[in-house]
Amino acid sequence: MRFRVLGPVAHHTGESWVQPGGELRRRLLAVLLARAGQQVPGDVLWHALWPGAAQDRAKQRLHVHIHRLRNELSDPRALIAHDGGYELRVLPGGLDAQRFEDLARTALSSADETVRAEAAHAALQEWPTDWSARAYEGVDVPICRDEAERLETLRFEVAEVDLAAAVRHGRHLDSLADLTVLARLHPLRETVQALLMRALHQAGRRNEALEVYRSTRRLLVRELGLEPSADLAAVQDLVLTGTPADQPPLVPAQLPGATEVVGRGEAMDSLAPLLGEGDGAPRVAVICGPPGVGKSAMSLRWAHENRDDFPDGQLFVDLHGYSAGAPIAPERALNGFIRALGGDPASLHDLDERAATYRSLLAGRRALVVLDNARDVEQVRPLLPGTPGTRVLVTSRERLSGLCVREDALHLALPGLDEETAVSLLRGSAAGAHDDPAWTDLARRCGYMPLMLKLAGERVREDPGALAALSDSHLDGTTLDLWDLGDRRSSAREVLSWSLRAVPPDAVTVFTAIGLARSNAVDVEGVAALAGLDHRRTAVAIAALRRAHLAETEGRWVRQHDLVAAYACECADDLGSEQQREASRVRLLACYAGLVREAIGVLEEGAASERFADGGAAREWLLAALGPLMAAIDHAPDEAAGSLILISRAIPLLILRSGNHEIGRALHTAALEAAARTDDPGGAASAHASLGSIATRTGDHEGARQHLIAAMRCADAADNPIKMAVACNQYGIFLEKTGRLQDALDAYRSSAHWCEQGNDEARQALALGNVSFTLARLGRLDEAEPHLVAQVEDLTGERTDHLGRLPEALGSLAWLQMLQGRPEEAIATARRALEAAAELGAITQEAEFEWVIGMSMLQLQEPESAQLWLASSVEKARRFHDDDQLTRSLVGLATVTAATDQSEALRLLDDAVARSRRVGMAENEARALAARSQLLRDRGDVAESASDEARSQQLLAQCGLAGVP
Numbered sequence: 019m020r021f022r023v024l025g026p027v028a029h030h031t032g033e034s035w036v037q038p039g040g041e042l043r044r045r046l047l048a049v050l051l052a053r054a055g056q057q058v059p060g061d062v063l064w065h066a067l068w069p070g071a072a073q074d075r076a077k078q079r080l081h082v083h084i085h086r087l088r089n090e091l092s093d094p095r096a097l098i099a100h101d102g103g104y105e106l107r108v109l110p111g112g113l114d115a116q117r118f119e120d121l122a123r124t125a126l127s128s129a130d131e132t133v134r135a136e137a138a139h140a141a142l143q144e145w146p147t148d149w150s151a152r153a154y155e156g157v158d159v160p161i162c163r164d165e166a167e168r169l170e171t172l173r174f175e176v177a178e179v180d181l182a183a184a185v186r187h188g189r190h191l192d193s194l195a196d197l198t199v200l201a202r203l204h205p206l207r208e209t210v211q212a213l214l215m216r217a218l219h220q221a222g223r224r225n226e227a228l229e230v231y232r233s234t235r236r237l238l239v240r241e242l243g244l245e246p247s248a249d250l251a252a253v254q255d256l257v258l259t260g261t262p263a264d265q266p267p268l269v270p271a272q273l274p275g276a277t278e279v280v281g282r283g284e285a286m287d288s289l290a291p292l293l294g295e296g297d298g299a300p301r302v303a304v305i306c307g308p309p310g311v312g313k314s315a316m317s318l319r320w321a322h323e324n325r326d327d328f329p330d331g332q333l334f335v336d337l338h339g340y341s342a343g344a345p346i347a348p349e350r351a352l353n354g355f356i357r358a359l360g361g362d363p364a365s366l367h368d369l370d371e372r373a374a375t376y377r378s379l380l381a382g383r384r385a386l387v388v389l390d391n392a393r394d395v396e397q398v399r400p401l402l403p404g405t406p407g408t409r410v411l412v413t414s415r416e417r418l419s420g421l422c423v424r425e426d427a428l429h430l431a432l433p434g435l436d437e438e439t440a441v442s443l444l445r446g447s448a449a450g451a452h453d454d455p456a457w458t459d460l461a462r463r464c465g466y467m468p469l470m471l472k473l474a475g476e477r478v479r480e481d482p483g484a485l486a487a488l489s490d491s492h493l494d495g496t497t498l499d500l501w502d503l504g505d506r507r508s509s510a511r512e513v514l515s516w517s518l519r520a521v522p523p524d525a526v527t528v529f530t531a532i533g534l535a536r537s538n539a540v541d542v543e544g545v546a547a548l549a550g551l552d553h554r555r556t557a558v559a560i561a562a563l564r565r566a567h568l569a570e571t572e573g574r575w576v577r578q579h580d581l582v583a584a585y586a587c588e589c590a591d592d593l594g595s596e597q598q599r600e601a602s603r604v605r606l607l608a609c610y611a612g613l614v615r616e617a618i619g620v621l622e623e624g625a626a627s628e629r630f631a632d633g634g635a636a637r638e639w640l641l642a643a644l645g646p647l648m649a650a651i652d653h654a655p656d657e658a659a660g661s662l663i664l665i666s667r668a669i670p671l672l673i674l675r676s677g678n679h680e681i682g683r684a685l686h687t688a689a690l691e692a693a694a695r696t697d698d699p700g701g702a703a704s705a706h707a708s709l710g711s712i713a714t715r716t717g718d719h720e721g722a723r724q725h726l727i728a729a730m731r732c733a734d735a736a737d738n739p740i741k742m743a744v745a746c747n748q749y750g751i752f753l754e755k756t757g758r759l760q761d762a763l764d765a766y767r768s769s770a771h772w773c774e775q776g777n778d779e780a781r782q783a784l785a786l787g788n789v790s791f792t793l794a795r796l797g798r799l800d801e802a803e804p805h806l807v808a809q810v811e812d813l814t815g816e817r818t819d820h821l822g823r824l825p826e827a828l829g830s831l832a833w834l835q836m837l838q839g840r841p842e843e844a845i846a847t848a849r850r851a852l853e854a855a856a857e858l859g860a861i862t863q864e865a866e867f868e869w870v871i872g873m874s875m876l877q878l879q880e881p882e883s884a885q886l887w888l889a890s891s892v893e894k895a896r897r898f899h900d901d902d903q904l905t906r907s908l909v910g911l912a913t914v915t916a917a918t919d920q921s922e923a924l925r926l927l928d929d930a931v932a933r934s935r936r937v938g939m940a941e942n943e944a945r946a947l948a949a950r951s952q953l954l955r956d957r958g959d960v961a962e963s964a965s966d967e968a969r970s971q972q973l974l975a976q977c978g979l980a981g982v983p
Contacts, residue, residue, distance in 0.1 A: 019091065019092055019093045019096050019108070019109070019112060020112050020113075020114075021047075021051055021054070021108060021112060021113045021114070022035060022113075022114050023048065023051050023052075023113065023114065023115050023153055023154050023165075024114045024115055024118060024144060024145040024151075024153050024169070025145070025151050025152075025153070025155050026155045026156060027044055027047055027048045027051065027154060027155070027156075027157060029047065029090070029091060029092070030092070031092045032092050036090070038087060038090060039086075039090065042067050042083055043083055043086060043087050043090070044156070044157065045066055045067055045157055045159055045162075046063065046066075046067060046083055046084070046087055047087060047106075048154050048157040048159065048162045049062070049063060049066045049159060049161055049162065050063075050097070050104065050105075050106035051106060051108070051113065051115075052154070052161045052162050052165045053161070054106055054107075054108040054113055054116070055105070055106075055107060055108055056105060057100050057102075057103045057104070057105045058103050058104055058105065059102055059103040060077060060080060060102055060103050060104070062103075062161070063080055063103070063104065064076035064077060064079070064080045066159045066160075066161065067079075067080065067083070084097065084099070084104060096108070114144050114145070115153065115165075115169060117144050118141050118144040118145060118169070118172075118173075119169070119172065121137045121138075121140050121141035121144070121176075122137075122138075122141045122172050122173075122175075122176045124137035125137040125138035125141055125176050125179050125180075126175060126176065126179065131183070132271060134179055134183070135179065135180065135183030135187075135271075136275055138176045138177075138179040138180035138183065139180050139183075141176050141180075142173070142176060142177060142180055145173060148199075149196070149199045149200065149203065152166055152170065153165065153166040153169040153170060154166045174200070174204065177196070177200060178209055178210065178213070181193050181196060181197055181200075181213055182209075182213055185213055185216050185217050185220065186268070187268070187269075187270045187271050187272060187358060188220070188268055188270050188272075188354075188357045188358025188359065188360070189272075189357075189358070190216070190217035190220040190221055190357065191217075191221055191357065193213075193217055194214075194217050194218070194221065197210065197213055197214040197217055198214065200214075201214045201230070205233075205234070205237055206234075206237060206238065206241065206242070208234065208238075208246065208247050208249065208250045209249075211230055211231070211234045211250060212249055212250050212253045214227075214230050215227040215228075215230050215231060215250075215253045215254070215256075215257060216253060216256070218230065219253075219256065219257045220357060220360075220362075221357075221362075222362045224257055227257045228254070228257055228258070231246070231250065231253070231254045231257070234246065234250065268331075268358065268359060268360040269329075269330060269331045270331040270332065270333055270358040270359060270385075271331065271332055272332060272333050272334040272335075272358060273318060273321050273322060273325070273332045273334050273388065274318060274334060275318075276315070276318040276319045276321070276322040277315055277318075277319070278319070279312060279315050279316050279319045279468075280435070280439055280442070280443050280468075281435040281436060281439035281440075281443070282312070282316050282319075282432075285316060285430060285432060286316065286319070286320055286323075288428075288430055289303055289320055289411075289428070289430065291428055292409050292411070292428060293324060293327050293409075297406075299406075300426060300427060300428040301402075301403075301406055301408070301409055301410060301425070301426075301427075302402065302409070302410045302411075302412065302421055302425050302426075302427040302428065303409075303410070303411050303412065303427060303428040303429075303430065304412045304413075304414065304417070304418045304421055304422065304427050304428070304429050304430065305317055305411070305412070305413045305414075305430045305432055306413070306414050306415065306416060306417050306418065306429070306430070306431055306432065307415070307431060307432035307433065307567065308415065308434075308465070308467065308567030308582075309340065309415060309467075309469070309513045309514060309516070309517055309567065310465075310467035310468065310469030310470050310510070310513055311432050311433070311434060311467050311468065311469075312432065312467075312468040312469065313413040313414075313415075313432055314390050314391065314413055315468070316432065317388060317390065317411050317413050318388070318390075320411070321334075321386055321388055321411060324386075325386075327384070327386075328384055328385050328386040328409070329384060330383035330384050330385045330407075331358075331359070331383065331385045331386075332385065332386045332387075332388070333355050333358060333359075333385065333386070333387045333388065334387075334388045334390065335351045335354060335355070335388075335389060335390065335401075336390045336391050337351065337389055337390065337391050337392045337393065337397055337398075338391060339391045339392045339393030339394070339397065339414060339415070339416075339520070340391055340393065340415055340513075340516035340517055340519075340520060341391065341516055342512070342516070345393045345397060346397075347397075348369060348372075348373075348396075348397060348400040348401060349368075349369050349372055351389075351401055352369070352372040352373060352375075352376050352400065352401065353372065355376050355379075355387075355401070356372065356375055356376055356379060359376075359379040359380065360379070361375055361376075361379050363375070369400055372400075373400045373401075376401075376403070377403055377404035377405070380403040380404075380405065380407075380408050381404070381405050382405065382407065383405075383407055383408055384407045384408070385403075385407070385408045385409075386408070386409050386410075386411065387401065387403065387408060387409070387410045387411070388410075388411045388413075389401055389410060389411070389412045389413070390413050391413060391414065392412050392413065392414040392416070392418065393414070393416070393520060394414075394416060394418070395418050395420035395421055398412055398414075398418065398421065399420075399421075402425065412427075415517055415520075415566055415567055416565055416566070417429070417431070417565060433466075434465050434466030434467050435466045435467075435468065435471075436466070437458065437461060437462075437466065440461040440464070440466040440471055441457050441458055441461045443468060443471050443472070443475070444457055444460060444461050444464070444471045444474060444475045445457055445475070446475070447471065447472045447474075447475020447476055447478075447479065448474070448475035448476070448477075448478035448479045448482075448485075449479050454485065456485050456486060457485070460474055460478075460485065460488050462579075462580070463488065463579075463580040463581065464579075464580075464581065465579030465580065465581060465582070467581075469510075469513065470510055470581055473510060474488050510581050510585070511585060511588070514568075514581070514582060514585040515585075517566045517567065517568055518566075518568065518585075518589070520566060521562045521563060521566050521568070522559070522562055524551065524555050524556075524558065524559040524562075525559040525560075525562035525563050525566070525568075527549050527551065527559065528545060528549045528551070528556060528559040528560060528563065529559075529563055529568055529569070529586055529589065530586065530589045530590050530592075530593050531545065531548035531549035531550075531590070531593070531602060532545060532548065532569070532576065532578070532583075532586045532590075533583070533585075533586030533587040533588065533589050533590030533591075533593075534548055534587075534590045534593065534599055534602050534603055534606070534653075535548060535603075535606060535646065535649060535650055536587055536649045536650070536652065536653050537583070537645065537646040537649035537650065538577055538578055538579070538580065538583045538645075538646075539575045539576065539577045539578075539642070539645065539646050540575070540576050540606075540646060541574050541575060541576075541609070541610070541613060541639075541643065541646070542556070542557075542560070542571070542574050542575070542576060543574075543609050543613065544606050544609050544610060544613075544646075545560065545576050546609075547602075547605040547606050547608070547609040548602045548603075548605065548606050549602075550602065550605070560576055563576075568582055568586075569582070573638075573639075573642075574629075574639060575642060600655040600657065601657075603650065603653060603654060603655055603658065604655055604657045604658045604661070606650055607650055607651070607654055607658040607661035607662065607665075608658070608660075608661050610643070610646075610647055610650060610661065610665065611660075611661040611664040611665050611668075613629070613639070613643070614640065614643070614647075614664075614665050614668050614669055615664065615668050616629060616630065616636075617629075617630055617636035617637075617639050617640050617643075618636070618640070618668045618669065618672070620632070620633055620635075620636040621633045621636040621637050621640070621672075621858070622671070633857070633858075634857075637672075637858070637859045640669070640672050641672075641676060641859065644673070644676075644678050644681045645681070647665065647681075647685065648681050648684055648685060651665075651684065651685060651688045652684075652688075654688065654692075656692075656695060658692075659692035659693070659695055659696045659698075660692075660696070662685075662688050662689045662692040663689050663692055663693055663696075663698060663701035663704070663705070665685065665689070666685055666686050666688075666689030666690075666701070666704055666705050666708060667689075667701070667704045669682075669685070670682065670686070670704075670707075670708040670711065672859070673685070673708075673712070675855075675858065675859055675860035675861065675862055675863065676859055676860075676861060676862070677861060677862045677897070677898040679712050679715065679716055679898075679899070682708065682712050683709065683712055686705045686708040686709045686712070687705075687709065689701060689704070689705040690702055690705035690706065690709070693705060699732040699733075699735040699736040700732070700733070700736035700738050700741055702728075702729075702732040703729050703730075703732035703733040703736055703738065703741040703742075703744075703745060704729075704741060704744070706725045706726070706728040706729035706732060706745070707725070707726065707729040707741070707744050707745045707748050709721075709725040710722045710723075710724075710725035710726035710729060710745075710748050710749070710752065711748050711751070713725060714748070714751055714752045714755055715862070715898075715899070715900060716899045716900075716901075717899065717901040717902075717936075717937040719752070719755070719756055719937055719938050722752045723752065726745060726748055726749040726752055727749075729741075729744075729745035729748070729749075730742060730745040730746065730749065733745050738776075739772045739773070739775040739776035740772070740773070740776040740778050740781065742772045743769045743770075743771075743772035743773045743776060743778065743781055743782075743785065744769075744781070746765050746766070746768045746769035746772060746785075747765070747766065747769040747781075747784065747785050747788065749765045750762045750763075750764075750765030750766040750769060750785075750788060750792075751788075753765055754792060754795070755902045755939060756938050756939055756940065757938075757939055757940030757941035757942070757943075757944075757973070757976070757977040758940075758977065759792055759795055759796050759941070759977055759978055759979065760796070760978040762788075762792050763789060763792045763793070763796070766785050766786075766788040766789045766792060767785075767789055769781075769785035769788075770782050770785035770786050770789065773785055780823075783809060783812070783823070784823050784826075786805060786809075787805070787806065787809045787823065787826065787827055787830060789805075790802040790803075790805040790806045790809070790830070791806065791830040791833070791834075794806070794830070794833065794834045794837060795979075796978065796979065797979070799834060799837060799838055802834055803834055803838075806827065806830050806831045806834055807831065809823075809827045809830075809831075810824075810827050810828055810831050810847075813827055824851075824854045824858075825851050825854040825855040825858060825860050825863050825867075826863070828847055828848070828850050828851035828854060828867075829848065829851045829863065829866055829867050829870065831847050832844045832845075832847035832848035832851055832867065832870045833870055835847060835874075836870055836873055836874050836877070839877065841874035841875070841877040841878045842874075842878070844870055844871075844874040845870075845871050845874045845875070848867045848868075848870040848871045848874070849867075849871070851863070851867045851870075852864060852867045852868070855867065861894075861898075862894075862898045862900065864891075864894055865891045865892075865894035865895040865898070865900060865903045865904075865907060866891075866903050868887050868888070868890050868891040868894065868907075869887075869888065869891040869903065869906055869907050869910055871887045872884045872885075872886075872887035872888035872891060872907075872910055872911075872914075873888075873910050875887060876910070876913065876914060881914050881917060884910075884914045885911065885914045885915065888907055888910045888911040888914060889911060891903070891907040891910070891911075892904065892907045892908060892911055895907050901933050901934075901937050901939070902939060902942065904930075904933065905930040905933050905934045905939060905942040905943075905945075905946060906942060906945070908926045908927070908929055908930035908933075908946070909926075909927065909930050909942075909945055909946050909949050911926055912924075912926035912927045912930070912949060912953070913949060916953055916956070920953060920956070920957060923953055924950070924953060924954075924957075927946055927949055927950040927953065928950075930942070930946035930949075931943060931946045931947060931950065934946055940973045940976055940977050941973070941974070941977045941979060943970075943973055944969075944970045944971075944973035944974045944977065944979070945970075947966045947967070947969050947970035947973070948966070948967065948970040950966050951963045951964070951966035951967040951970060954966065
């Protein structure tokens with residue numbers, strides 16, 4: 019809990035400063051704070067509150083006021099009752115007077131002039147009111163009066179140290195107001211009068227400085243009968259002559275205090291050439307980077323660590339290129355530098371004269387100039403010295419490439435911290451000792467930027483429950499509230515707003531429009547669609563955002579880290595009317611629909627495209643687009659229904675093959691709702707079929723059945739044979755997975771019939787391929803083989819593989835060859851299937867092909883290789899939640915494991931049986947039970963083995979597989 023006595027007595031509630039209610043409680047709190055951390059006897063307290071009152075009555079009233087004061091405090095436990103008195107416990111740093119006094123002692127005792135000056139300045143910041151404000155203001159109690167006088171005497175002594183340093187380092191104009199007040203309050207204090215004379219002299223006000231000397235001398239003679247001291251007389255000589263013999267040249271030391279920086283050792287080392295000698299050494303270094311990356315902190319740390327290399331002074335100015343106010347004009351910055359170097363800018367007429375004087379004052383010096391937070395090259399160039407001895411360190415959010423070109427500046431682009439360092443800084447700021455993956459998620463959300471990491475860490479330190487909220491918050495208009503601690507200069511929202519104010523209008527339009535997408539990534543064409551700008555203006559605007567570190571580009575994508583994206587979302591909420599925002603989102607989805615269809619055409623049909631060079635580029639874009647697509651779909655207006663349906667029709671195979679089932683489920687559900695709104699049975703048929711496919715893949719067999727029946731019903735209503743064919747084919751897959759192979763065969767044949775009706779040869783070939791594969795599963799290998807061989811030959815010939823059927827066709831042929839006892843051919847074909855799947859991005863099929871290879875290796879009596887392939891198949895099937903393939907792979911792995919570890923093999927088979935039974939995969943359960951029966955027989959458990967064998971045969975009969983090996 020925090021308390022204040024430097025000014026009005028008050029306590030902090032956690033939200034604001036509050037003065038105790040009533041005069042008596044204010045005096046009570048003041049006395050307790052005057053003896054903070056000590057027991058104050060009751061008689062001292064009641065005499066302070068009611069001087070001369072009877073003891074018994076005062077004691078009773080004191081209890082009442084103690085009780086009321088305790089209830090006002092944010093932590094009532096701080097006020098403790100002792101026998102005969104009370105104590106107010108204050109944590110270290112919790113009382114402003116204690117902080118002031120600690121700093122004051124350093125300022126008055128240190129032998130290091132820089133340490134003295136910095137401590138004095140920091141001490142005075144604890145007493146920020148004007149000089150007339152007293153400690154324990156308004157409390158007329160002897161204990162508090164004595165304490166107030168002691169503190170105010172200390173304040174005056176510290177002020178002398180601070181103001182002397184300011185005048186000595188050229189900040190005389192900043193000090194004149196305070197010196198004038200102090201000189202009036204202490205007219206006989208010669209050190210103060212001497213400082214005021216120096217400041218007036220450095221400001222070019224010679225006559226006023228001499229008048230201070232004359233008036234001080236008159237007062238000293240009249241009041242004390244003394245002449246001015248030798249020190250005051252020496253200052254008069256300085257003013258009269260302008261160049262006293264004992265006056266050394268001014269050596270400015272303007273660097274602000276530096277904080278520790280982490281993870282920047284390599285970056286700090288890269289600035290070493292700035293210390294070099296000779297013509298080849300760089301005179302200027304530019305540190306650029308996004309907001310919050312730590313440019314200023316690193317530059318100041320480097321400047322302090324290398325201060326001894328610049329004995330003739332260190333100049334510093336915050337140019338406010340990115341801040342709440344206007345950027346500092348070069349003229350104003352030069353005025354400050356000229357005064358700090360002992361010159362007088364008052365007589366200088368324009369920028370050129372100031373720049374020339376500044377260069378003259380730096381001539382021959384070995385000095386350092388730090389230009390922090392620069393907006394552009396024009397702001398910096400007049401502040402560059404003309405001689406090689408002085409070095410310049412510039413920080414900016416812009417690259418300031420002109421300085422690299424014209425001034426041969428050393429350029430350092432400062433990136434975010436590496437993940438390990440970022441997490442360490444975050445946990446250190448939060449004092450978070452417990453391990454939690456959320457730390458890594460939160461560091462990523464912060465873009466690994468030190469400022470954002472420290473903000474988030476401080477938030478978690480105050481409220482440990484905020485860790486989950488910060489790491490999981492969505493991209494919307496409330497996200498940045500979590501990174502706001504009430505300090506504008508450290509607020510994530512404020513810091514980002516300064517960058518946005520500095521970019522051109524089109525860039526602001528584009529940045530705000532990006533926020534409508536509610537995603538960290540937007541396709542470049544999508545950005546143009548959102549903003550309603552042509553591609554040239556959009557490209558120029560994106561380049562401006564890149565320079566301001568408000569966006570990055572990667573191929574066709576414009577990307578932002580989470581906090582920048584959240585700020586864009588927040589800005590987008592204020593973009594025009596709701597109708598205008600919806601119109602932008604409609605344009606975005608229409609753009610995405612066109613891009614998706616074109617990419618799918620390139621990938622699956624080999625169509626020509628200007629946007630996508632080949633199938634690989636198309637697949638890469640489609641996979642990258644899934645997340646942004648879902649963000650756009652989540653906020654899709656009703657008017658975008660047509661685009662949703664188009665995307666849903668085009669993209670299902672990609673989603674199935676890539677294993678992005680959650681994205682697919684959300685996409686097709688949105689398309690289904692859009693089809694219902696627009697009364698589009700064809701669109702509904704496509705969405706139901708896709709949802710059914712996903713449900714089949716993920717083991718939701720009841721959901722799959724309902725969706726696929728609905729798909730066939732909607733396709734019939736749309737009178738669309740191709741949609742009926744697709745629905746029938748997917749229904750066949752569902753029936754196959756659940757062990758109803760004969761029914762699946764009928765469904766595939768029905769699909770082939772509808773393809774013929776719709777004149778779609780590619781899909782008809784796919785359906786016929788499924789017919790042949792099912793025949794193979796039913797043991798009718800001779801019937802299946804000719805078509806499967808012909809299908810592979812057809813797809814690897816000159817004809818285009820319109821639907822990306824080659825991996826499935828090769829996989830089916832490999833399975834047939836394995837069942838025929840031709841393991842070498844099966845392995846070769848399955849390897850080809852793996853290659854084709856990799857080219858197509860069909861990673862979910864890899865588990866099946868690896869299983870075929872593993873089982874074929876078993877046939878070849880190569881158990882070690884078989885185990886490797888089958889273990890990989892199990893891992894991939896688990897990753898994509900493919901229970902159908904997982905159970906087959908578990909049975910295969912158990913078969914090879916049984917030779918060395920029967921207990922582990924039995925565990926694998928138990929898992930396969932349980933999974934098959936849970937989702938109703940009768941054939942897979944039968945195969946698993948058969949393998950389990952064999953293992954139990956080998957272990958000597960004849961009874962249970964026989965039970966498993968009987969159940970296996972019963973299930974195979976239900977599937978129409980009695981007698982099929």
